[in-house]
Amino acid sequence: MGADSGFECIVDGGLDAARRVGDGIRVVFVGRSSDIEKALSAREDVPENISIHHADDVIPMHLSATDGVRLRNSSVAQGLRLVKEGKADAFVSPGNTGAVMATALLTLGRIEGVSRPAITAQFPTSTGRPTVVLDVGANADCRPQHLSQFAVMGSVYSSIVSRIDYPRVGLVSIGEERGKGNDLILEAQRLLKKSKINFVGNIEGRDILSGKIDVAITDGFTGNILLKFAESIKPMLVKSMQRQIQTNIFSRVGAMLLLPFLKRMRNTFDYAESGGAPLLGVNGIVVICHGSSNARAITNAIVVAYEMATKRIKERIHDELITNHFGHNNGSQDKSEDNRHGIVYTASSDDQRRL
Amino acid sequence: MGADSGFECIVDGGLDAARRVGDGIRVVFVGRSSDIEKALSAREDVPENISIHHADDVIPMHLSATDGVRLRNSSVAQGLRLVKEGKADAFVSPGNTGAVMATALLTLGRIEGVSRPAITAQFPTSTGRPTVVLDVGANADCRPQHLSQFAVMGSVYSSIVSRIDYPRVGLVSIGEERGKGNDLILEAQRLLKKSKINFVGNIEGRDILSGKIDVAITDGFTGNILLKFAESIKPMLVKSMQRQIQTNIFSRVGAMLLLPFLKRMRNTFDYAESGGAPLLGVNGIVVICHGSSNARAITNAIVVAYEMATKRIKERIHDELITNHFGHNNGSQDKSEDNRHGIVYTASSDDQRRL
Numbered sequence: 258m259g260a261d262s263g264f265e266c267i268v269d270g271g272l273d274a275a276r277r278v279g280d281g282i283r284v285v286f287v288g289r290s291s292d293i294e295k296a297l298s299a300r301e302d303v304p305e306n307i308s309i310h311h312a313d314d315v316i317p318m319h320l321s322a323t324d325g326v327r328l329r330n331s332s333v334a335q336g337l338r339l340v341k342e343g344k345a346d347a348f349v350s351p352g353n354t355g356a357v358m359a360t361a362l363l364t365l366g367r368i369e370g371v372s373r374p375a376i377t378a379q380f381p382t383s384t385g386r387p388t389v390v391l392d393v394g395a396n397a398d399c400r401p402q403h404l405s406q407f408a409v410m411g412s413v414y415s416s417i418v419s420r421i422d423y424p425r426v427g428l429v430s431i432g433e434e435r436g437k438g439n440d441l442i443l444e445a446q447r448l449l450k451k452s453k454i455n456f457v458g459n460i461e462g463r464d465i466l467s468g469k470i471d472v473a474i475t476d477g478f479t480g481n482i483l484l485k486f487a488e489s490i491k492p493m494l495v496k497s498m499q500r501q502i503q504t505n506i507f508s509r510v511g512a513m514l515l516l517p518f519l520k521r522m523r524n525t526f527d528y529a530e531s532g533g534a535p536l537l538g539v540n541g542i543v544v545i546c547h548g549s550s551n552a553r554a555i556t557n558a559i560v561v562a563y564e565m566a567t568k569r570i571k572e573r574i575h576d577e578l579i580t581n582h583f584g585h586n587n588g589s590q591d592k593s594e595d596n597r598h599g600i601v602y603t604a605s606s607d608d609q610r611r612l
Numbered sequence: 613m614g615a616d617s618g619f620e621c622i623v624d625g626g627l628d629a630a631r632r633v634g635d636g637i638r639v640v641f642v643g644r645s646s647d648i649e650k651a652l653s654a655r656e657d658v659p660e661n662i663s664i665h666h667a668d669d670v671i672p673m674h675l676s677a678t679d680g681v682r683l684r685n686s687s688v689a690q691g692l693r694l695v696k697e698g699k700a701d702a703f704v705s706p707g708n709t710g711a712v713m714a715t716a717l718l719t720l721g722r723i724e725g726v727s728r729p730a731i732t733a734q735f736p737t738s739t740g741r742p743t744v745v746l747d748v749g750a751n752a753d754c755r756p757q758h759l760s761q762f763a764v765m766g767s768v769y770s771s772i773v774s775r776i777d778y779p780r781v782g783l784v785s786i787g788e789e790r791g792k793g794n795d796l797i798l799e800a801q802r803l804l805k806k807s808k809i810n811f812v813g814n815i816e817g818r819d820i821l822s823g824k825i826d827v828a829i830t831d832g833f834t835g836n837i838l839l840k841f842a843e844s845i846k847p848m849l850v851k852s853m854q855r856q857i858q859t860n861i862f863s864r865v866g867a868m869l870l871l872p873f874l875k876r877m878r879n880t881f882d883y884a885e886s887g888g889a890p891l892l893g894v895n896g897i898v899v900i901c902h903g904s905s906n907a908r909a910i911t912n913a914i915v916v917a918y919e920m921a922t923k924r925i926k927e928r929i930h931d932e933l934i935t936n937h938f939g940h941n942n943g944s945q946d947k948s949e950d951n952r953h954g955i956v957y958t959a960s961s962d963d964q965r966r967l
Contacts, residue, residue: 381848431837462836464844467848478793486841487817493736497738
């Protein structure tokens with residue numbers, strides 16, 4: 258209900274997903290039922306496999322995560338409760354990112370063995386297969402075991418979205434050699450080398466878009482800066498082109514012909530378009546979309562969420578953590594320390610609008 | 613002598629710089645004098661304001677920084693010694709980056725008050741005026757006072773290359789609000805707020821290319837990942853375009869017409885092309901170029917080094933550090949601690965070739 262783009266296109270996206278997946282899915286619209294019913298009655302060919310779940314409140318985009326969590330009858334809180342109660346398998350939201358994250362963590366908790374959930378984005382590569390990057394903003398400060406858990410979660414997610422068996426996982430650092438990087442990297446590298454993950458070693462910034470790896474592991478500080486930087490490339494190119502267009506007719510024609518390409522490039526850098534950004538590690542499937550998502554972005558996100566549910570991503574993450582001895586013991590000292598930190602959504606209110 | 617592109621085009625770049633700046637400059641070619649003399653005798657219109665300084669050895673690109681430093685008669689060591697002895701004002705090198713950095717620090721030391729020298733790159737913006745970004749790779753782990761010193765050094769450098777009086781300085785973080793970021797950012801923010809620098813506050817990844825600020829401050833870990841990521845954008849776009857070119861004639865024509873634009877974009881992301889990457893903070897002017905620099909890149913770097921010398925960048929950095937109380941006391945406890953860390957060049961041997 259709180260999306261910048263309005264709920265009308267969310268309804269369209271949901272209907273398209275219901276049509277595309279067919280009998281295997283039921284799309285539940287959570288929000289003010291009168292509004293949703295009105296929107297549905299204005300549409301033709303409404304499929305059977307949809308329903309409505311009423312929620313009174315809407316979390317405004319400008320609200321802080323802390324205040325957003327308190328609205329217990331918001332569409333976000335109600336949708337996540339459906340997942341908690343087993344009435345839904347996944348929750349997709351283009352709402353206030355901070356509030357979605359905080360409410361998801363409070364309502365669903367974490368997968369057993371996960372210390373910190375992570376926001377996960379897809380970056381485009383020249384091969385056409387995306388690089389999965391995490392964490393892109395949930396955790397500003399990370400410890401080595403967090404990075405090794407991200408590697409497990411990212412590996413499972415990549416195997417689902419890219420349909421590959423053994424995704425190549427790289428640790429983002431400043432040199433490919435062992436011994437390069439800061440203390441966090443060196444210790445995380447040691448953990449990952451012992452794991453059963455397809456860990457290819459350290460990678461550099463240039464390898465993220467190259468297609469050399471499938472999963473790039475980074476702390477949420479560096480990852481968020483990279484994501485925002487990547488999202489700004491297209492606007493910069495377009496503005497530079499506009500300046501160039503004034504110089505001569507050849508580049509003007511070139512730029513005009515290339516706009517569709519640039520548009521597609523932006524789409525691939527825009528994780529909402531490429532299936533949203535899952536919050537991996539919470540005990541339930543949660544996919545965050547940009548507040549400005551169009552119908553197609555919502556459809557894509559729902560289809561990815563459906564894939565994650567049918568491929569049992571939660572159980573696979575849990576099993577892989579155990580196989581790799583990466584899960585923290587939820588009864589131990591370590592847990593209380595991790596809980597003390599908890600998840601701290603670190604983006605600004607501006608992000609909450611944009612994400 | 614050790615450049616991948618060979619010393620012939622370095623000679624051409626030096627001659628062009630001597631012609632372009634004219635009487636104000638003398639370009640000294642440091643290396644095997646017989647080779648350089650031979651190259652010069654093959655050229656026409658050799659200007660008067662050049663000379664040759666002989667050096668026996670060449671540091672190969674694949675050599676580690678530690679081994680490179682030991683070659684005391686290398687062109688790098690000899691060139692830096694000229695600066696140390698006051699016989700040259702600046703040293704420009706497309707050689708082994710790690711060896712140049714280590715030798716520069718050993719030979720020249722640091723500007724009084726500087727804890728850590730920083731590699732400084734220019735990123736393109738849509739306004740045409742670059743964003744100066746530092747550190748992009750000299751220091752993997754930074755402390756708040758290092759970042760505040762980078763802000764002073766970057767501010768002085770930006771005022772020289774962009775010819776502005778009061779550059780806007782931003783601290784790269786994950787949210788614009790105060791209170792966002794990790795511990796390092798929060799403490800650096802506190803220091804910068806007290807300073808006389810034109811500190812605009814935290815910026816996000818998306819602001820680096822926007823032209824909203826003139827100087828972006830970051831630790832060498834995040835900065836190096838960003839730089840490498842930025843350098844990889846053009847190859848990714850070109851490869852994606854090549855795939856697209858196969859799809860239809862319109863995008864084929866568009867892509868072909870746009871290649872000059874992309875070429876220029878790469879040049880602006882390539883800090884060698886935009887005047888090289890100065891190692892700010894060492895007690896002398898040192899500009900590092902890509903090993904594959906062409907003549908134009910070398911000319912640009914020499915011209916920027918000349919500007920830095922005539923605008924007395926060393927003295928200005930020193931004065932600004934004192935004005936802002938940012939310099940560490942070189943006689944204090946703090947110094948010994950900083951010396952213990954020293955400068956640690958963090959890039960791989962592959963970087964040493966590429967940088």
